Amino acid sequence: MKTYLPPKFLVERDMDRCIKCKVCINQCSFDTHYYDEEDDQVKSIIGNCVGCHRCMTFCPTQAITIKKNQHQYRDNVNWRPEIIEDIIKQAETGGVLLTGMGDDKEQTIYWDHLVLNASQVTNPSIDPLREPMELATYLGSKPDKIDLDEEWNLKTILPPQVKLDVPIMFAGMSYGAVGLQVQESLARAATEAGTLWDTGEGGLHPSLYKYGNNTTVQVASGRFGVHPEYLNVARVVEIKIGQGAKPGIGGHLPGEKVSAEVSSTRMIPMGTDALSPAPQHDIYSIEDLAQLVHALKEAVNYKKPVSVKIAAVHNSAAIAVGMVKAGADIIVLDGLRGATGAAPKIIRDNVGIPIEMALASVDSRLRKEGIRNHASLVVSGGIRNSGDVVKAIALGADAVYIGTAALIALGCRVCQQCHTGKCAWGICTTNPLLNKRINPDIGAKRLTNLLHAWSTELKEILGGMGVNALESLRGNRLQLRGVGLTDSELEILGVRMAGD
Amino acid sequence: MEQVITTKNEESINIDADGILYKELNVILRDLNSKGIKRVKLNNVYGQRYIGTDLSQPMEIEISGTPGNDLGAFMNGQKITVYGNAQDCCGNTMNNGEIVIHGHAGDILGMSARGGKIFVRDDAGYRAGIHMKEYLDKKPILVIGGSTQDFVGEYMGGGVLIMLGLNLGKEIKHKAKFIGTGMHGGVIFLRGQVEQYQLGKEVGVAELSEKDHQVVYDNVNEFASYFKLDPDKILEQRFIKLFPRWLRPYGRLYAY
Numbered sequence: 145m146k147t148y149l150p151p152k153f154l155v156e157r158d159m160d161r162c163i164k165c166k167v168c169i170n171q172c173s174f175d176t177h178y179y180d181e182e183d184d185q186v187k188s189i190i191g192n193c194v195g196c197h198r199c200m201t202f203c204p205t206q207a208i209t210i211k212k213n214q215h216q217y218r219d220n221v222n223w224r225p226e227i228i229e230d231i232i233k234q235a236e237t238g239g240v241l242l243t244g245m246g247d248d249k250e251q252t253i254y255w256d257h258l259v260l261n262a263s264q265v266t267n268p269s270i271d272p273l274r275e276p277m278e279l280a281t282y283l284g285s286k287p288d289k290i291d292l293d294e295e296w297n298l299k300t301i302l303p304p305q306v307k308l309d310v311p312i313m314f315a316g317m318s319y320g321a322v323g324l325q326v327q328e329s330l331a332r333a334a335t336e337a338g339t340l341w342d343t344g345e346g347g348l349h350p351s352l353y354k355y356g357n358n359t360t361v362q363v364a365s366g367r368f369g370v371h372p373e374y375l376n377v378a379r380v381v382e383i384k385i386g387q388g389a390k391p392g393i394g395g396h397l398p399g400e401k402v403s404a405e406v407s408s409t410r411m412i413p414m415g416t417d418a419l420s421p422a423p424q425h426d427i428y429s430i431e432d433l434a435q436l437v438h439a440l441k442e443a444v445n446y447k448k449p450v451s452v453k454i455a456a457v458h459n460s461a462a463i464a465v466g467m468v469k470a471g472a473d474i475i476v477l478d479g480l481r482g483a484t485g486a487a488p489k490i491i492r493d494n495v496g497i498p499i500e501m502a503l504a505s506v507d508s509r510l511r512k513e514g515i516r517n518h519a520s521l522v523v524s525g526g527i528r529n530s531g532d533v534v535k536a537i538a539l540g541a542d543a544v545y546i547g548t549a550a551l552i553a554l555g556c557r558v559c560q561q562c563h564t565g566k567c568a569w570g571i572c573t574t575n576p577l578l579n580k581r582i583n584p585d586i587g588a589k590r591l592t593n594l595l596h597a598w599s600t601e602l603k604e605i606l607g608g609m610g611v612n613a614l615e616s617l618r619g620n621r622l623q624l625r626g627v628g629l630t631d632s633e634l635e636i637l638g639v640r641m642a643g644d
Numbered sequence: 645m646e647q648v649i650t651t652k653n654e655e656s657i658n659i660d661a662d663g664i665l666y667k668e669l670n671v672i673l674r675d676l677n678s679k680g681i682k683r684v685k686l687n688n689v690y691g692q693r694y695i696g697t698d699l700s701q702p703m704e705i706e707i708s709g710t711p712g713n714d715l716g717a718f719m720n721g722q723k724i725t726v727y728g729n730a731q732d733c734c735g736n737t738m739n740n741g742e743i744v745i746h747g748h749a750g751d752i753l754g755m756s757a758r759g760g761k762i763f764v765r766d767d768a769g770y771r772a773g774i775h776m777k778e779y780l781d782k783k784p785i786l787v788i789g790g791s792t793q794d795f796v797g798e799y800m801g802g803g804v805l806i807m808l809g810l811n812l813g814k815e816i817k818h819k820a821k822f823i824g825t826g827m828h829g830g831v832i833f834l835r836g837q838v839e840q841y842q843l844g845k846e847v848g849v850a851e852l853s854e855k856d857h858q859v860v861y862d863n864v865n866e867f868a869s870y871f872k873l874d875p876d877k878i879l880e881q882r883f884i885k886l887f888p889r890w891l892r893p894y895g896r897l898y899a900y
Contacts, residue, residue, distance in 0.1 A: 233899050237899035238899075239897060240897055240898050240899065241898075242898040363737075367756035367777075368777075370718075371718070371739045372698070372700075372718055372720045375718070396894050398892070398895065399892040407779065411778075411779035411782065412777050412779060412801050412802065412829065413801075413802065415892075416801060416828050416829055417828055417892045417895065419799055419826065419828065425752050425771055425775070426736055426755060435713055435733070438693070438694070439693070439694055439697060439714045439717045439736065442666075442670055442717075443698050443718045444698070445698055
């Protein structure tokens with residue numbers, strides 16, 4: 145069937161600059177460029193370009209420019225080009241539209257409507273370059289009270305705690321969704337920076353066991369690669385109920401991504417679809433969640449915190465109370481903009497609620513119930529910079545997960561082709577030739593740099609507020625003000641209007 | 645701990661589990677396991693969960709009574725024999741080992757099992773063998789003497805599930821529906837009859853090959869030996885083989 149889809153991007157090649165070195169041909173995994181022997185020219189099939197900038201970045205003479213195809217439809221706020229083109233695609237395939245990364249639509253990004261406070265006159269700001277500044281964060285359940293003996297030693301036995309030097313962790317991205325080199329980069333950077341990375345649900349490759357002390361292992365509905373050693377090597381065990389990009393549905397890692405190595409880590413035959421059921425079939429209720437939480441606590445002999453991750457949905461606050469009461473030591477909320485290696489587009493863009501709202505309502509509710517100390521609260525889904533991190537912490541989060549931001553540090557251009565398995569940057573693919581494009585030495589360095597930069601910025605912002613420990617900012621919504629928000633938005637966020 | 649140990653010799657220990665919480669019971673089991681005790685008999689078990697979870701050494705655990713949910717969850721190489729019924733999630737994500745149940749089992753028996761063997765003398769509940777996996781020599785085996793409720797073998801990705809229907813009378817008509825729905829690996833051997841409408845749409849039906857017969861023969865013999873049954877009598881009946889028609893049941897669902 146001839147496709148009616150217009151090309152998304154135009155490839156402009158400056159023939160004066162092109163030296164016909166064919167780097168672009170080799171770099172593009174979507175077969176956009178080719179060498180025309182007759183004309184002795186490198187040419188492009190523009191319909192294939194996904195706008196990932198791989199060729200442009202590696203062209204030694206900067207001969208290539210990628211531009212958006214500016215073809216015009218008649219203006220229509222209802223029938224926008226994306227909507228028209230989605231219908232064309234489905235008319236041609238009859239399939240569920242699949243996509244990668246997070247929701248790219250125009251729902252309000254509340255981080256951009258929150259502004260932070262700073263000290264002026266009435267209390268001094270602190271210069272973090274010369275004064276101590278504490279970012280350390282402890283994840284885990286905290287007791288209601290502690291007992292000390294006569295010599296002021298702690299008598300209470302604390303539930304397991306995990307110390308993070310920086311309150312930013314790498315979000316779950318499974319081996320299979322991303323390549324092993326990406327996971328190694330994340331693991332090494334997490335180790336270096338004193339934080340955690342997360343395996344996602346594809347098991348843990350044995351070559352990464354040595355980073356176990358900085359690893360969160362996931363137990364999800366597919367139970368891929370879950371065995372006693374996997375649980376015991378980790379620092380935190382995370383039950384994944386849901387994901388912001390696709391709340392309520394499972395996942396299908398397509399058979400073509402289940403390579404020999406992926407199959408050995410997931411422990412399923414090569415080439416079969418790795419199916420993650422929509423629910424965990426041992427969890428149909430809060431009581432069942434408590435059962436799995438405690439099964440895992442038994443499995444690790446109560447030595448590690450058990451975390452539970454859900455997608456932020458309408459009644460997250462009530463669910464979160466249940467999760468904490470079920471024994472979760474850490475709860476993770478993944479918001480509307482949380483990303484994925486593959487999800488139906490209609491679900492990614494329409495299901496779930498913004499993380500800022502979920503975070504504020506969950507934190508408020510847990511406080512009202514008097515159980516906020518029983519679990520740490522981690523948020524993810526659209527954290528873009530250290531400003532978002534500070535705002536999340538002021539809204540009540542203990543720490544954040546970053547996924548997309550980490551991948552961008554590794555080269556990702558958010559072209560949203562993760563589901564194709566062809567990632568030209570070698571990130572979201574299991575093709576060994578493409579995977580080689582991520583060098584873990586360089587990857588770890590880029591990620592460590594990112595965390596270092598964000599940490600420095602966090603300290604600057606804290607210092608500006610006159611606060612010398614992140615702990616003092618946690619849940620302190622008075623440090624936030626809203627701009628351009630309605631009364632009910634401000635009420636749910638628990639934040640006052642700017643100027644108030 | 646000493647007070648619950650009723651009898652003791654070098655290798656085998658009897659424990660009265662009456663009134664002991666699961667957490668304490670597992671502390672005792674971990675302790676005995678680390679001391680190299682090879683056999684433990686638990687009497688008066690009333691619903692304690694997670695028995696057999698987190699033991700590192702081989703051990704035989706004999707249970708009289710009713711163990712709770714998640715019996716042998718994440719188990720790694722131990723052997724559990726239950727004189728009574730097992731509840732839900734028995735053998736949940738089990739890695740290795742053996743569970744023999746002289747009675748019934750509840751829902752999601754052997755869920756996501758990665759290896760090991762489970763033998764149930766009587767019936768199992770809903771979704772038995774759901775999402776079992778296999779990889780090379782790691783191949784979970786689940787033998788159910790009676791029959792099951794719906795969705796048996798759902799999402800099955802590997803392993804062997806054998807359903808004998810021993811308590812279904814002469815005609816051996818299984819009642820489960822959606823058998824093997826979403827199945828994309830492994831095999832189900834069914835003794836007796838099912839109608840086409842009872843099978844998931846991903847499931848194909850075939851005669852057993854010689855190799856299949858051997859698998860059934862070996863496992864039925866092992867099953868029969870535990871429950872003192874005559875294996876030849878069981879094997880007299882016809883078995884059918886249910887297999888996944890595609891490795892990738894949902895490969896054509898999407899537009900890229």
